[in-house]
Amino acid sequence: MRKQTWNWVLVPAISLISGNAPLSAPPVVSIGFVDSKIDGGCRSNADRDQDGIDDGCENRLLQNFAPLLHLADNDWTRPANVDWYLARVRMSFHHNNCSDDGILAAGAVTQTTLLAQQHAAKSGLSGLCRHNSTLIRSRRGPWSENEHFFLQAANDATHAGSSNPADWVVYGHAFPNTVGGVNLQYWFFYAFNDNFASANHESDWESVLVALKPDRTFSHATFCAHGTCDNRFGKQSLTFFGNHLEVWVADGSHASFRSEISCDRQVVGTEGVFPFNCSSNPADRWFTWVGGKGTQTGHQGGGVINVGEVGRGRTLNGQVFINYDGGVWGEQGLFELTSGKRTPSFQDNWNQDRAP
Numbered sequence: 001m002r003k004q005t006w007n008w009v010l011v012p013a014i015s016l017i018s019g020n021a022p023l024s025a026p027p028v029v030s031i032g033f034v035d036s037k038i039d040g041g042c043r044s045n046a047d048r049d050q051d052g053i054d055d056g057c058e059n060r061l062l063q064n065f066a067p068l069l070h071l072a073d074n075d076w077t078r079p080a081n082v083d084w085y086l087a088r089v090r091m092s093f094h095h096n097n098c099s100d101d102g103i104l105a106a107g108a109v110t111q112t113t114l115l116a117q118q119h120a121a122k123s124g125l126s127g128l129c130r131h132n133s134t135l136i137r138s139r140r141g142p143w144s145e146n147e148h149f150f151l152q153a154a155n156d157a158t159h160a161g162s163s164n165p166a167d168w169v170v171y172g173h174a175f176p177n178t179v180g181g182v183n184l185q186y187w188f189f190y191a192f193n194d195n196f197a198s199a200n201h202e203s204d205w206e207s208v209l210v211a212l213k214p215d216r217t218f219s220h221a222t223f224c225a226h227g228t229c230d231n232r233f234g235k236q237s238l239t240f241f242g243n244h245l246e247v248w249v250a251d252g253s254h255a256s257f258r259s260e261i262s263c264d265r266q267v268v269g270t271e272g273v274f275p276f277n278c279s280s281n282p283a284d285r286w287f288t289w290v291g292g293k294g295t296q297t298g299h300q301g302g303g304v305i306n307v308g309e310v311g312r313g314r315t316l317n318g319q320v321f322i323n324y325d326g327g328v329w330g331e332q333g334l335f336e337l338t339s340g341k342r343t344p345s346f347q348d349n350w351n352q353d354r355a356p
Helices: 055-064 082-086 156-160 260-264
Strands: 007-009 030-032 068-070 089-095 101-104 118-123 130-137 147-153 170-176 182-193 201-212 218-223 244-249 285-287 304-306
Touching: 055 170, 055 182, 055 304, 082 182, 089 118, 118 147, 130 147, 147 156, 147 201, 156 182, 201 244, 244 260
Parallel strands: 068 244, 170 304
Antiparallel strands: 007 030, 068 285, 089 101, 089 147, 118 130, 170 182, 182 201, 201 218
């Protein structure tokens, strides 16, 4: 195949935030085209997650298009990361209508031990429950709403997340899409969802998706709110910081929106208390990609980690937590709205618009 050389130029852009002065744009930089099928400039000669895209090129794309997040200025629940959280939780097993069982004490939960557990289901009337022969494995389930593992914070102080922005890690997932390009998913982890009234739960996974065309230019973006990702916006409806999509994060619930106004218009009980759901300022910006902040006002996060795909030998960068199929992140609540959520790789939008 004839080798072609491509270059992208990140064009400076000035983004306007409602009520704030214009933000200064990042400098113009030139980067190589990052498709291993055309140009070997980012090639690692490895496709360990077996998705048809060179792993090195996935890493480059995830870095180049990582979003700029505007965190709500009154939100006391800040981001964190998986390892930070696991070090502060205990692992238990939920039995519907029967007593729960402890599995791992606080301090004993790691990405490795998270996946090494199995526990028998229970049957019988309340007070007379007995374990039976049905085994649920933390690594591969089978998933059951009534019988599953859960992770509960050992101390309520964990709910605030990390005060150190270096702990704010974004988990990236890259895969071929149905328009012939690449989908880039960005997953954000928070230790607590502080939504309206008592509709709260421990642990919170939220995400946005950036879709690229076959030439690896921007196609559209999808913004997710608690697993619902049924919107699609083209470039003309969005704002960018250079090459990086701007995202507004709802106060407490952490749902993602394309503008402060679109978030503020949400009804009470969905994204916080109207009309201040996404009130933000430059000091609350989260630069998710390495070196993104520079001299800008805001927080420099811990970067984007490419997690790869589910399965033995298919995860990347040691992020085996994505194989956690038999449980949830967070305490088990009285009903689904107040319970922890499943691992991103076992949520419906993990394979959104994936090429067959």
